[in-house]
Structures are given as structure tokens and as C-alpha cells.
Amino acid sequence: MNHLQVKFSTLTLVFVHVLYVKTTENVIQPDLMKKIQKEGSTNIIVTFKFRTNDTISRFVQETKSTSNRVEKITKLSDELQKLATSTQKQVLDFVNTERGKPKYCILWITNQLTIRNASFDLVNKIAAVSDVLEIRETRILLGMPTSNVSNSNDSMSNNLKPHPDFPSVKHWAALQVKAPDAWEQGYDGTGVTIGIIDSGVRLTHDCLYDAYVGLENNGWFDPERKSDSPRDDLGHGTSCLSLAVGQFGLGVAPGSKWMACLMYDSNLGWMEDYALQCFQFMICPTDHEGNNKDCSKSPRVINNSWSYGSDEDDSNMRMIIPIFEALDILLVFSAGNAGTACGSVSAPGSYKEFLGVGGSTIDDFYWGGSGAGPSRTDGSIKPDLVAPGSFIFIANNARQGEYVTADGTSFSSPIVAGVIALMLQKNPRLTKDEIKEILYKSCDRLAVSHVPCGNVSNDLYPNNRVGYGRISAIKAINNTP
Template sequence: MNIRFAVFLAAIAAAVGSADALPRVHSGVHRTLRKQGSVNLMVVLSETTESTIESIQESAYPTRTDRINALKAKLEAGNKVASAEVESVLNKEASGTHNGYKNFWISNQLYVDSASFELVEKLAGLASVSKIREQKLVPMFKPIDEESTNELVGQEWGIQRIGANKVWADGNIGQGVIVANIDTGVRGTHEALKRNYRGKYGWFDPENQSAEPSDWHGHGTHTMGTIAGSKGVGVAPGATWMACRGCRNTDCEEVDLLWCAQWILCPTLPDTTEEDCSKAPHVVSNSWGDNQGDLWYKGPADAWIKAGIVPVFALGNSGPACATANSPGDYPNVIGVGATTSVDKLASFSSKGPTVNGRRKPDISAPGQSVRSAVHTGDAAYGSKSGTSMATPHVAGAVALLLSAQPDLAIDEIKVALYTTTDQVGLGATNYTCGGTSDKNWPNNQFGHGRLNVFNAYEGFRPAA
């Protein structure tokens, strides 16, 4: 251990005193500082956003936009007080101690780029800081298998299996609903997606602030195609889509995911100007995650729900073992999605519950194996992928169809509609009893409440003939 680092550790120990009362510097920070001399930090403030979010009562605001504006204003005001001490230190420090920072009011966390030994030492001594750790690199749930093809076969099997085509026959294709994803981006010129792109307030790229949607990887184009694509690949082809690039490649940097979370709640133009909370989407699809019982994204998820934005998360591809549900999909208030095959079996890779706290997950399952959708390699390119990443947008699209039928549905009403109308009879046995729940007991930790059937759910809100 070099002398400088030893002095740093000694200073930390002296500053923090009792372990119970003072900030905890994660061991990963120490390792990276020792190896590289600087570290990309996430500073977690002692004051959480929980009480602020809970203080917003829906009945107090005449419109959804009024509620979101009030929520954002309260979160910003609380963050200004909670982060004042940290920002004072960051603003006073010489440029050599860090390369800039970003303060996230949606979660009361600050990202600090390339923090030095000296800066970490100063931040560790602040009473307003709860935790100092490296920023997370959250894996995108990589597809299990992929196949490129330009051949279209009309309506994809997943569309028919969940009954979306029957909803379309009733004149409902998701019109009037705004859907979003946080992913690798979207090829906005793709033939299946170009006609229903939102345009203004429809795209945000935290790293580059690029003006138009793009996708260097392909995962995000595929998932958005399943949500809202035309050509028979999307569940809600009449919905309008918007997207945030939270994943630069196969990993998603925490700073990008938090910035996307704020943008989803209150969108801006691509250059971060002209905030307008009235442009918030109705549902956001997320096909990424990691670890179990990790509450790092709880603040954003809670804020979305308070704003009336339905959060749908993939549960992960960590199956077939039990207790493999990933975060944030394992949070109790989000819709966590498992994957099924074309013969209505649970996909072998689909993560299962229970969660580390014993809760049942997934909440629902949906088609996730050999799902064909748009891909990023050309404006008429398509391909098949497998994963809970592919199942999740089926559920997000289903939410859009329900909201198109009845725009004032509350999130809990949407969940009840989806969970109580699933298909259960005929689903293939998994021979697992995860958390003591067999396939014969519903809900269970394999399929959740069952396999999505959006037509059954829609029947409860179908306009009178």
C-alpha cells in the first residue's frame, strides 16, 4: 500500500469515528483509488426522497401534469437543502480533484466524475452523506440467442398469443398513449417505428445529447419495436414512442440511468433545455438490472409511480434456479416480468422468485423466446431475440392498450386488470416449487400470476357497442 493511500485511509477512519453514525465508504472505492488514483463516485445523501414523494396526494391536483410539476418542485427543493453541503465542497474544490458532477433530485444522489483521494476524504467527513460508493455499471439483460432475418410473417406469435390482435380488431391500437423505454436507443428511421416517433420531447441521450434517436447496439430498437412497432411486431402500434439512451452498450452506467429517470418524469429537449413535465410518458419499459434486493433505483421508481407512470421491468435471465429475481424488477411496486415460449412453457432462462425478502416474483410472464422485432442494422431489418428483455415490452405495450381504452386508469387498476386475466390453464409445468409455490398454485414464483392475455384484460374496459 502506498503512503498516500495509507494516509487517506487513516484520515477516513479519523473523520468517521463511530461506524454507526458516519458515512460508509465502500471498499470498491478504496480499491479503485489505489489502482487508478481517481474514481467515478456516487454520493448518496442521508436525506432520502421517500417522505417527499409520499407527501404528494393525487386528489390535491386537478391534472396529472399539475401533480408531476408539484412532485418535481418538491423533490428539487428537498434536494437543494439535502445536497447543499456536498455541493459546497464540490464547487470549492480545484479542478484537479474531480472532472465535474451531476446532482440527481429524483434520488438525492450525486455522481462525481474522476474523484481524487483528497475529495473522497473530504466528502467522507460530511454529516449529510450516507454512503460513498463507485457508480454502478448495470448490465443490460443480454439476449439469450439472436437471429437476423428480413422476412416478416404478418402478426408475430407473441402478438397473437397475448390477444393483442383481437384488441386491434376492436379499433384500439394504443392511440393516445405515450410509451417510453430506457435502453440502448432506437433506430428512429426504421420503417416499423418512424411514423409514431414523438419528435419534439421524444429523445434524450445523456452522454452525447444527440439531436435524433439512434441505436449502436440494437437492443433498444428491438424492445421498442415490440412495444409500439408496426408491421405486425408491436403490441401497441398506434402508441407514440419516446426513448432515453440509458445503456451505451452492453452495460448501463448509473449516471445515465438516473438522468434518464429524471427525463422520463419531466422531459426536456435533447440539449436539456425547455423542461416540460406535461410530456411525461404513461408507461416506461426497462430491460436491464442486476443483483437482488438492491434498492438503488427505488427513488426513481417511486417517483414514477406517484406521477402515474407505469414502470415495467425485466426480471432477468438468471434462471432456471429459484430466487434469481434481479433488481429493480424485484421491487414490490413495479411490474416484474418473466418470459414464456411459443409452446407456453416458462423459458429456461427466465428468473424466478422469491425475492430476498420472500416476495413473489415475477408478477406476470409474457412471450420472450424467439421474438421477432425491428433491429438497428437497417430501416427494414428484423431479427429474433430471446430473453426477459423481449417479454417486458409485451407487457408495456399491453398497458398502452388498456390506457387507450380507459385513459384514467390508476396503476393499481392496471395491475389488477393484467394479473386477474392471465392465462394459466395449459401453461407447461416447470417442476419447480420456488418459495414453496408450485405451478398449480397462483400466483407462484415461476410464472407469477400467469401468462399475459391483454384481450382478456381489455374486455373489462371495452367500450359499449
């Protein structure tokens, strides 16, 4: 009898469990269910039914007459955090009582919750909460790998054309966009901070160290380890940043400061949830542990040399557009290295709200590796403009004084971010839209030998190969009121 009773009890438990999963299957995404049943745990993002749209819309109406930037950023971040706290309470109670205490972060920017190594049981408990809309696995993004890296420090020697007034300039790209001419007028980015979301930064590199805003100014956030000093295991962020603020004639805005957030997971890759945490950090910078936010430290321009793959769901990025529009923060993205095929420009650089930057060559041609438009997202002409992106001299992460050459629109984007810093030094009151309009008027035309895209001739500007053309720093300064 006892043996039969045990069997019956086991069958009953299994039956109840199947019913429990059945009631939540519309909340838990099928791919997540398969993986977590197989592996026992995984990284998840929980999306709640209460979206941020109403909060943002109300904020825009209430702050129409508010001119204080810090006050506006603080108000919106407080409102979004309040929404997240109120709607996520029940789920957070489950997480905080979970065995092993999994790491989590409230993504108030999208009213989501990211949880690392969530168990099967925890996922099912969360799915039963009425305020939960969806649970899915955290995505690993495409990122933005570089190509054709050369370790020869003197490989640029035959291509250097020293500026007569700045013989220390060692990078043809800075010369081509006429950055030294802007420096000569007194505009080197002094007083402007450039944000970068990437694989991190090697703080000790000689061309970057002095430009760091410092930990005391909320200059660094590492979602993975909460490290108290900038690091870069991959090297990508170090190289990109050197084109914006690098010393020794390398960066376009050598007088600017930088702050950084790491979105690269040492074991997996470019993480979606880390990117969202980084955007939160850039809106209201915190200390390295994620506390003590200070919205006055928020940068006006943020470089993003990464992208989604063509087949990836970028809905989360579309959700944050209204926030950056409302706060007047300009996001600069690389156009991607997908090549010459029409429509190959990568998201989020393909969004009309963001500035998408393609690549050009040392001979002032469209670089064939650069993603072309039109945008698959909204049909707009992309990229917006181009900057040097082939055979680029960059800081190397391997050693603190090493430099290499490489290809990629990853390097085009920070050049434009640097030009924006020059403009903001001259006129800090420029709005995001004004900056974009000035940039569009500040481009030089360049040769395009590839077929036109989107029924727009390459002889017309903007077009879907080079947008408005190759940026000119001195034109941007002269066009800035």
C-alpha cells in the same frame, strides 16, 4: 539545515494527509478508497444525509385531493429539486471549482450527486462536508443481454400463422397474445406514449421512425453525450421497443408513440447513475440537454428490460419506489434470464410494487430461461405474468430494415407495456393499481413442466413460474371499463 527542513516539511504534510483521510474513512467506502488511490480518479455517487422520504410523505398528504396529474408531478419534482439544491450546495461549490471541471448531475430523485472522473482530492474534500452520508463508486449493472440471436430474416416463415383479418401480421407473439383482435375493436395504443429506459433506440429503423414523439416533445435524453437524436450503439433498446410500438404487425401497440432515455455507457455498460437520470427524465421530461422540463410529457408506463445482478446492492432502486407510487406511474421490468432455479427472478422486477414479466414459448409453455420466484426481495410471488420471450422476431439495430430472432424476457416486458397502452387508450383514467388488477384477470393459463417454487403448485395461479399466466391483449381490453 535546509535539507533537513525539507525532509521535516514533507513528513509533516504526509502526517496531516493521513489524519485527513482517517477522519473521513466512514464516509468513503473502502472499495472506492482503494480504487481511487490506485487510479487517481473514478466515477462516484455522493449520498446526502437528508433523504427524500419526508418530502414524499408530506407531498402525499398535501395532494390527497389533487386530481391534476401534471400538477402533482410538477409539485413533487420541484420539491425534490429544492431539497437537493439546498443540501448539495457546498459540495457543488467544490465540484465547480475543481480543475478540469468534472461532469456531474444532481440526482434529485434520490438526493444524490453523481460525478464522473472525480479525483482523490475532490473525494476527500466532499467527504469532509457534514451533510454527506456516503461516497461510493458508481455501479455498473447487469443489464439484460439477449441470447440465441439468429440473423436469418426468414427464419420465422415456418412458424407464421397469419391472422385472417390481418394478413400483414408477421409476428407469432402478436398473434398469440391476440393483439390483432384488440386492433379490430379500434385499440392500437393511439394517443398513448410508452417510455423506454434502455441502450437507446435506432431512430431510423423503418418500424420505429414514425412513432417517435420527437425532440420538440422532449422525447429523448442521453446522459452520456447529450446527443440531439436517438442512438443505440448496442441494439438492445431498438429490439425491445419494436415489440411495443413496431409497425408491420410486429408491435402490440403500433398506434402508440415512444420516448426514450439511454442508460448504457458506450465504454462501460449499464450505468446506475444513468438509470437514475433516466427515471428523472421520465418523471419530468426535459430537452436533450437536460433543461426546460415539462412534466406534462411524462409517460404513464415505462418499459425496463434490464436488471441488477443477484449479488448487487439495489438500495437505490428501493428508494425510488415511493416516488412512482405517489405519481401513479407504472414501471414494467423483465424478470431476467437466470433460468429455472427458484428465486432467480431478477430485481427490480422482483419488487411487488413493480410489474415483473417472465417469458413463454411459441407452444405456450413456460420458457426455461425465464427467472422464477419467489422474490428474494420481499417473498412475493413472481413473476406477475408472462409474455412471449423465446424465438422472438425483433428489429435489428444493424440496418434500418433488418429483423432477427432472439430469446429473452427483455422482449416479454415490452409486449406487456404495449398491452397497457391499449388499455390506457380505452380508459386513460386507469390507475396503476387498476391496470395491474386488470392484467392479472386477463391472462391465459399455460403449461409448466418445471418443479414448483415457493411451496406454490404450478396448478395454482398466480405461481412462481408464470404468475397469473400469459397475457391476452383482447381480454385486457374487454376487462377494461
